Amino acid sequence: MNHLIVVPFVLPALVATALLIGAREDLSRQRTVGVASVLALVVTSIVLLVQASNGPSSYAIGNWPAPFGIVLVLDRLSAMMVALTSFIALVAILYAINGWDARGKHFHVLFQFQLVGINGAFLTGDIFNLFVCFEVMLISSYGLMLHGDGAWRLKAGFQYVTLNLIGSSLFLIAVGLIYAATGTLNLADLSGRLAALAPGDVALLRTGALLLFAVFAIKSAIVPLHWWLPGTYGAASAPVAALFALLTKVGAYSILRFHSVAFSGNEAGVSAALTAVLMPAAAVTLVLGAIGVLASRSMLELASYSVIASMGTLLLAGAGLEPRQLTAALYYMLHSTLIGAALFLLVDVTAAGRGRAGDRLTPTHRMPNASLLGLLFLLAGIASVGLPPLSGFIGKLAILDSLRTPGMGTVAWTAILASSLLMIAGYARAGSTLFWAACEEPKTADHEPSAKTPLAPVVIVAVLIGLSAALSVLGGGAMTDLEATAREMSTPSIYIDAVLRKTISQVP
Secondary structure, eight states, X not given: OOGGGGXXXXXXXXXXXXXXXXXXXXXXXXXXXXXXXXXXXXXXXXXXXXXXXXXXXXXXXXXXXXXXXXXXXXXXXXXXHHHHHHHHHHHHHHHHTTTGGGGSSOHHHHHHHHHHHHHHHHHBOBHHHHHHHHHHHHHXXXXXXXXXXXXXHHHHHHHHHHHHHHHHHHHHHHHHHHHHHHSOOBHHHHHHHHTTOOGXXXXXXXHHHHHHHHHHHHHHTOTTSOTHHHHHHHHSOHHHHHHHTTHHHHHHHHHHHHHHTTSTXXXXXXXXXXXXXXXXXXXXXXXXXXXXHHHOSBHHHHHHHHHHHHHHHHHHHHTSOSHHHHHHHHHXXXXXXXXXXXXXXXXXXXXXXXXXXXXXXXXXXXXTTHHHHHHHHHHHHHHHHTOTTSXXXXXXXXXXXXXXXXXXHHHHHHHHHHHHHHHHHHHHHHHIIIXXXXXXXXXXGGGOOOOOOOXXXXXXXXXXXXXXXXXXXXXXXXXXXXXXXXXXXXXXXXXXXXXHTHHHHHOO
């Protein structure tokens, strides 16, 4: 077996435990070990990405074959998401060690456990262990969000945990219904058993599957289950919010994975029902996210609603199973994660230079490095809205091209184009207020001058935006690789064979 598959899951778990036991009071050692661990994950994820290009592979934990044991599965999609997670984690932890990690205890321990949950969700091959990984993400994300104290963080955290506990209860109910109907929770095995499903179990399975997708909709912040995101991301520290940009992608990944493997054949009408619900919900999410961007009163609100709008755009393409739609959705997933992380970090950098005015969209004195920060905000806005020449334009163009169909295609085109116009207006209003409508002299306590912006955080933001530009320049090669990923996703037998046959043959 390829033992490297377990590293993204096991390594952060071991590091978190070691930090908690051996370096609880030593912040310098926590920083060194934490950064080294994430660097190791980056290297590992690159190797796994190369290995995944040769076809899916699986790892039977404890040498128990599927569907009886816990199985981790590496294919092009999971390898891409693990690599994306590793890089965003590296950016976030490098930003955090500039001072954010010193504002409370156990930041690096919680950070590593967050990676355990995220990577586990991307690699697991069965529904119950996906639930376990969701819970690990919930617990660690709650601790990370409260890092630094503050009553507003506690209030937002309470709302976030309450909603996710409801989601966890629905998840367990869905797991029970699916197991009762099929007798399995392994994703590959589930796909095979659906074809032989007894007529009396069809309604049971459909109910469980749609409840499961409702949980994924909560994680993806799909309207009307989106209201937790602005408060949660707004209360989190900048590096944590950047890492949280991956949490919604876990929900989207789960929808794509289950939709393309277990329910791709429309057994029990699940696939058709999901598409019928998901596409209009995604369109409404996109439009309401764009309205939120236009109506934002702070940079944090603008960044948060941009994430909601991006999820609507992504899932408009992800609702279908055609390779062109999946390719466009995967490209947009890469783009939106990079730009989402960049926006939250840019909010922190900009707010630090505006004194007590913070990130509020009100005119204040001209901040230090205003020209540089204004340029970064302009580029981030161009990428987020989907204007050329950055990756957002290519992503939206690919999605529009993949949705040239009557009916919902018309709705999708209208939603994408109208929302882009609203977001252009929202970003233009925010940028002009932040960087152009400066007061000549500070007149109130909110307009006090502040110190010069540190260079390191600005460089980190510039790197993320530069990667969006690189994703645009290298768009042809990226699309080719993502097309191969989409073709693999559109052929579930490849995934099923890797899990059910290879794991059995690997067990002595």
